[in-house]
Amino acid sequence: KAGVTQTPRYLIKTRGQQVTLSCSPISGHRSVSWYQQTPGQGLQFLFEYFSETQRNKGNFPGRFSGRQFSNSRSEMNVSTLELGDSALYLCASSRVLTGPGELFFGEGSRLTVL
Amino acid sequence: AQTVTQSQPEMSVQEAETVTLSCTYDTSESDYYLFWYKQPPSRQMILVIRQEAYKQQNATENRFSVNFQKAAKSFSLKISDSQLGDAAMYFCAYRNRDDKIIFGKGTRLHILP
Numbered sequence: 041k042a043g044v045t046q047t048p049r050y051l052i053k054t055r056g057q058q059v060t061l062s063c064s065p066i067s068g069h070r071s072v073s074w075y076q077q078t079p080g081q082g083l084q085f086l087f088e089y090f091s092e093t094q095r096n097k098g099n100f101p102g103r104f105s106g107r108q109f110s111n112s113r114s115e116m117n118v119s120t121l122e123l124g125d126s127a128l129y130l131c132a133s134s135r136v137l138t139g140p141g142e143l144f145f146g147e148g149s150r151l152t153v154l
Numbered sequence: 155a156q157t158v159t160q161s162q163p164e165m166s167v168q169e170a171e172t173v174t175l176s177c178t179y180d181t182s183e184s185d186y187y188l189f190w191y192k193q194p195p196s197r198q199m200i201l202v203i204r205q206e207a208y209k210q211q212n213a214t215e216n217r218f219s220v221n222f223q224k225a226a227k228s229f230s231l232k233i234s235d236s237q238l239g240d241a242a243m244y245f246c247a248y249r250n251r252d253d254k255i256i257f258g259k260g261t262r263l264h265i266l267p
Contacts, residue, residue, distance in 0.1 A: 043198070073255070082259030083245055096254040130199065139251055140187045140206060145199040 042067065044146035046131050052152045058119040061149045065112050065133030071095075072114040073143065074106060077128040086129075089114055090137040118151075126153045156181045158248050160258035167236045168266050174221075175231045175261050177246030186250040188222065188229045193260075194242040202244070205229065233263075241265045 045064040053059050065072050073088040073096075085098040089108035106116040112133075118125055128150050132143040157180045167173035179188070186207045193199040205213045205222050212220050217237075221230045233240055243262050249255040 075257075083257040085254045085256065088254060098254060132199075139249070140204055142201045142204070143191075143199075143255070147198050 044131060044133050044144050046129075046146035046149050048149060049147065050150050050152075052154060053121050054154050055121055055123060057121050058117060059121060059151060060115055060117045061129055061131075061151075063114045063116075063131030063133075063146060065114070065131075066144055069133035069135050069144070070112055071134040071137045071141070072108055072112060073132050073134070074114070074116050075130040075132070076100075077130055077148070078126075083130070086116065088137070095137055121153045123153050126151060156183075156248055156250070156253075156256050158246055158256050158258040160244075160246055160261050162261045163259070164262045164264070166264040166266055167233075169236055169238060171236055172232060172234045173236055173263065175233075175244050175246075175263065177229045177231070177258055179227050179229065179246075179248045179256075181227070181248065181250065183250045186248060188220075189247040189249070189255075190218070190220070190229075190231045191245045191247060191257075192240075192242045193245065194239075199245070203231065236265050238265050238267065 047062045071090045074086040076084045088096040092108045103119045108114045128148045130148045132145045134141040159178045188205045190202040192202045203215045217234045243260045245260045246258040
């Protein structure tokens with residue numbers, strides 16, 4: 041069974057540009073969530089989608105957005121990039137939306153903003 | 155707002171010894187779930203162990219066990235017979251039924267051969 045796939049794995053952008061990251065969940069998983077990981081802040085929740093609907097949102101500015109498609113694949117977009125957006129962006133999928141459901145993580149997309 | 159605190163940014167343990175990672179959380183909820191996730195260097199994060207708050211019995215998974223103290227809002231992870239493959243960043247996480255999951259900032263565990 042294929043795991044969670046994130047693309048691209050590495051990317052370099054400059055300030056002011058925008059970026060789109062993609063996440064393909066494990067087959068049959070309908071929940072996809074996104075996280076930003078930085079050395080100083082640890083792992084911070086961005087948003088979560090279930091059946092194409094955003095169910096939860098973290099405390100990030102509106103420059104961060106996402107969506108989920110009918111096949112459960114998800115994308116997140118960051119517009120007007122800032123230096124502080126440099127981070128590892130992790131995607132996770134789960135069979136269920138709430139409760140004790142185990143999260144299955146991808147390897148992440150490492151974004152560097154210059 | 156719920157918070158998760160891991161007070162030990164880094165820890166080291168001798169191979170084959172036992173180590174305990176600390177985690178405290180703050181919540182006004184009574185029904186929630188707690189997790190420990192492991193992120194090995196350059197590898198995917200995986201679930202180590204989870205605990206439902208309504209269960210009094212501490213969860214155990216092979217060499218990994220937790221000490222869940224609901225009243226104290228404490229959820230520590232004990233790793234017995236530490237192995238080199240246990241070297242990783244460990245994240246404690248909290249989630250109530252309908253809300254987002256909240257992670258602590260992590261504890262980096264070094265295993266000394």
